[in-house]
Amino acid sequence: MASIFETVKGLSNGNQIADKSSSRILHPNIHRANPKVISAKGLYMTLENGQIILDATGGPAVTSLGHGNEEVRNAVIQQMDRLSYCHGLSWANPAAEELATAVIDSTDGAMARATMMGSGSEAVEAALKLARQYAVESGEPERFRFIARKGGFHGTTLGALAVTERHGVRDPFEPLLMMDNISFVSTPNLYRGIQDGETTAKYVERLAKELDDEFKRVGPQEVAAFIAETFTGSSTGCLGAPFGYFPAVKAICEKHGSLLILDEVICGMGRTGTYHAWQQENVTPDIQTVAKGLAGGYSPIAMLLMNQKVVDGLLLGRGFFNHGHTYGFHPVACAAAAEVQKILKRDNLLQNVTAMGDLLGSELKEAFKDNPNVGDIRGRGLFWAVEFVSDKSSKKPFPATKGVARKIKQLGMTEKHNIALQTGSGTVDGEVGDHLLISPPYTVTAEEIETIVKLAVSVVEEVLSQV
CATH class of the missing domain: 3.40.640.10 (Type I PLP-dependent aspartate aminotransferase-like (Major domain))
Incomplete structure (x- = not known):
């Protein structure tokens, strides 16, 4: 793979790199624009193509009241x-x-x-x-x-x-x-x-x-x-x-x-x-x-x-x-x-954070209790993480080249699953380790918690079965 310096040198010599995005925004992936959200209400976001996504994390734990209040x-x-x-x-x-x-x-x-x-x-x-x-x-x-x-x-x-x-x-x-x-x-x-x-x-x-x-x-x-x-x-x-x-x-x-x-x-x-x-x-x-x-x-x-x-x-x-x-x-x-x-x-929403947080934690632990690639489930309130490992007994993380966190996030946004999940890599030492973050708004209901966990489990199990 060419280094960034070789890439820049190539450009200076008149070579061009394919830019598949027509957006004028410098997106995180410069070759591909992020999906475009045109509206949102409660826990759901509507994309430009009409797809409706369940926002299980509010970005990085941002939307405390959900969308469209x-x-x-x-x-x-x-x-x-x-x-x-x-x-x-x-x-x-x-x-x-x-x-x-x-x-x-x-x-x-x-x-x-x-x-x-x-x-x-x-x-x-x-x-x-x-x-x-x-x-x-x-x-x-x-x-x-x-x-x-x-x-x-x-x-x-x-x-x-x-x-x-x-x-x-x-x-x-x-x-x-x-x-x-x-x-x-x-x-x-x-x-x-x-x-x-x-x-x-x-x-x-x-x-x-x-x-x-x-x-x-x-x-x-x-x-x-x-x-x-x-x-x-x-x-x-x-x-x-x-x-x-x-x-x-x-x-x-x-x-x-x-x-x-x-x-x-x-x-x-x-x-x-x-x-x-x-x-x-x-x-x-x-x-x-x-x-x-x-x-x-x-x-x-x-x-x-x-x-x-x-x-x-x-x-x-x-x-x-x-x-x-x-x-x-x-x-x-x-x-x-x-x-x-x-x-x-x-609205005494801190009480709901505690009650729904307890439910979210227990639902995640129950859903993943037999998964050999789930090493740890931890959190407090409406702020929970699932850490993935290649071997449960040794707590060995997946190699960074597997891209587990990235794949979970990307698969969740497909029409098969329709859920936005915040994931992180480098969990162990900044280089290796993968985790999933779930942080719904403080207004979340028990029914919504169950839906989030069900969809998250479906995405995770599909990705882990292929790595």
Whole structure:
């Protein structure tokens, strides 16, 4: 196979590569445009060719209310009639204030202030900058290092990518990162990480020691923050930490004077059954990111939350956060998110997340219990993953060349199955390993759960029978 450099050289010599797509969009596969969605309602998307697809994942766990919610639509229209844009660094707007109040209140006093931007990657960028500025304002300018976790995914902008240890997305841009102040420790993995005969408590102790040792290795006085996903997302497939892990992590951060950043871009705002995933971990972060469930896909928006200690650090320093975006605090985006959060609370949807999440987990475990290529089924709330293996006893993953995850996703979208499934590869080490992610909206019913599982099993079994 020709390398990318040989391909570019060929083009420069006048050769042409067949481009089968008439789209002017640079799609992920440049040779083939993605299927075109023309409308969506509830859990179903209608394609340009008339095909109707059951959206079992809402993209990467985005659509918390499903598609086509009329109340959110009306809130957006009303906001546009009042105010469609004002520069967030110069003006305040009621929609942003309403959203900030709702989200801060959902932390039960743990967090104090919020700022808003357009995406999860932007929120992570802001979190890193805030941690650094807090150190400077607190009289510790030597704190410039960050510790993150192996296999974690925090975004695709350069700062977020620097704390992401995923070779597939990181390697081509390594020279651009220019950051030698990032190091990585293990991500808790109760399926692959815990040793034979090791108790959960001993595993937590080992992970905590690894983090503490890393602080000491790089110089604890130089570490600004430790960043971690509270509940991992699409990169490693819904990995939760063992009980006691996050309190141990927070204690280590406090011992060394470092901040704890929890990335809840994908797992926050109700996805795991509570407004914030850390509310189930007996720990509170100093800085937190949220995004996908915030507006449920009705508008691009993310938020950065911080506790009072961080706010006080800014107040005692220059009195402002040296960061901002043109579309920060966007009134229309904030209005959409505020309405989503209003509906979430009014309709007690977190109760449904828990009840339907329990059903989804039990249905998946029952359906796949005898499948020799299903290694692990894990999740929380409406956020579940199925990890595939070539050998169940050894937990050996399929070779990357088999493309198991890709094939499952592609087969699901055919007219034979008509289901959109989010899949991931590189689950084990960034190179090998495949998983399936299921994350329906918080409004999902028991009947819809049964349909999703039935269709997912059909797709998976057909693919696995052929690899």
